[in-house]
Amino acid sequence: MGSDNRAPVTVVGLGSMGSALANAFLDKGHPTTVWNRSPEKAEALVAKGAVLAATPAEAIAASELVVVCVLDYRAMREIIDSLGEAPAGRVIVNLTSGTPDEARQAATWAAERGVGYVDGAIMATPPMIGSEHALIFYGGPKALYDANAEALASIAGAGTYLGEDAGLPSLYDVALLGLMWTTWAGFMHSLALVGSEQVKAEAFLPFAQAWFEHVVNPEIPRIAAQVDQGTYPDGGSALGMQAVAVEHLVDASRAQKVDAALPEFLLERAEQAIKQGHAGDGFASVYEVLRKARG
Ligand code: FVH
Numbered sequence: 349m350g351s352d353n354r355a356p357v358t359v360v361g362l363g364s365m366g367s368a369l370a371n372a373f374l375d376k377g378h379p380t381t382v383w384n385r386s387p388e389k390a391e392a393l394v395a396k397g398a399v400l401a402a403t404p405a406e407a408i409a410a411s412e413l414v415v416v417c418v419l420d421y422r423a424m425r426e427i428i429d430s431l432g433e434a435p436a437g438r439v440i441v442n443l444t445s446g447t448p449d450e451a452r453q454a455a456t457w458a459a460e461r462g463v464g465y466v467d468g469a470i471m472a473t474p475p476m477i478g479s480e481h482a483l484i485f486y487g488g489p490k491a492l493y494d495a496n497a498e499a500l501a502s503i504a505g506a507g508t509y510l511g512e513d514a515g516l517p518s519l520y521d522v523a524l525l526g527l528m529w530t531t532w533a534g535f536m537h538s539l540a541l542v543g544s545e546q547v548k549a550e551a552f553l554p555f556a557q558a559w560f561e562h563v564v565n566p567e568i569p570r571i572a573a574q575v576d577q578g579t580y581p582d583g584g585s586a587l588g589m590q591a592v593a594v595e596h597l598v599d600a601s602r603a604q605k606v607d608a609a610l611p612e613f614l615l616e617r618a619e620q621a622i623k624q625g626h627a628g629d630g631f632a633s634v635y636e637v638l639r640k641a642r643g
Pocket residue numbers: 361362363364365366367384385386389417418419420422423426427443444445446470471472473474
């Protein structure tokens with residue numbers, strides 16, 4: 349499709365992310381209608397060619413494809429409910445972050461009203477939007493996704509369809525965020541430890557980077573394969589031995605007067621896995637403890 353016949357798009361919500369989305373649609377030549385609760389946030393986009401709708405109903409009437417990106421699902425539902433009548437013939441692509449349950453409830457709510465609904469989770473920051481590296485996960489009816497995939501490629505080159513289940517994008521989203529935060533937390537705990545002896549973070553950094561490159565990252569595919577197979581060969585470093593090393597980490601953290609909660613959590617879960625019979629298995633066997641909610 350040339351830029352003069354790009355599909356019209358409506359963007360509802362012009363916070364940092366919604367503005368970036370609208371901006372990317374405009375950059376790629378989509379006739380773009382926008383609406384935001386605080387209309388002043390639309391000024392720069394209007395100067396660039398966007399049409400500012402006076403109401404959500406007017407915005408949604410303007411395009412078959414309606415991208416919603418507001419603070420949370422409650423805000424999204426408030427906006428759509430304020431329409432009164434269901435927006436027939438529209439496809440809502442909801443890029444608001446939330447939980448898998450919220451996404452599935454929204455999909456059910458949309459289906460009951462005959463509204464097309466695709467859920468999405470943005471794994472990018474606003475400056476990345478429009479680039480080939482921006483990743484957005486999508487879930488919902490495949491026909492609806494396929495019909496809008498070309499337009500959605502304007503906001504994220506790495507759009508990835510996960511399947512018919514609208515809850516999967518949010519599940520992947522929270523899983524990746526959890527990975528990011530726990531990795532950062534582990535790094536910050538290591539900095540707190542060396543910092544307790546006045547070692548500068550930047551002096552320690554090259555060792556942490558090499559550790560990630562040569563030890564942490566290469567282990568990830570092996571852990572994934574073991575988790576899928578449900579068997580955890582120790583590879584020469586059994587959990588029983590590693591738990592003793594984690595105990596050193598707990599003891600050293602306490603002795604250095606550094607917050608020990610993170611390694612204590614790890615030790616407690618490793619000890620539980622050992623109690624379940626995994627002392628001779630690899631570290632990945634802790635997965636068997638983490639995957640079950642504790643009563
Ligand atoms: N920004 C980021 O880096 C992350 C990247 C990953 C995905 N998130 C999610 O995107 C959603 C929107 O985030 P945002 O960064 O645009 O957030 P804000 O700049 O705070 O803008 C919030 C917009 O939501 C509107 N809004 C809030 N409550 C209501 C409501 N009750 N009714 C109507 N609109 C509402 C708000 O309007 P206003 O305050 O400007 O009038 C903004 O348009 C979010 O789910 C992130 O988790 C972003």
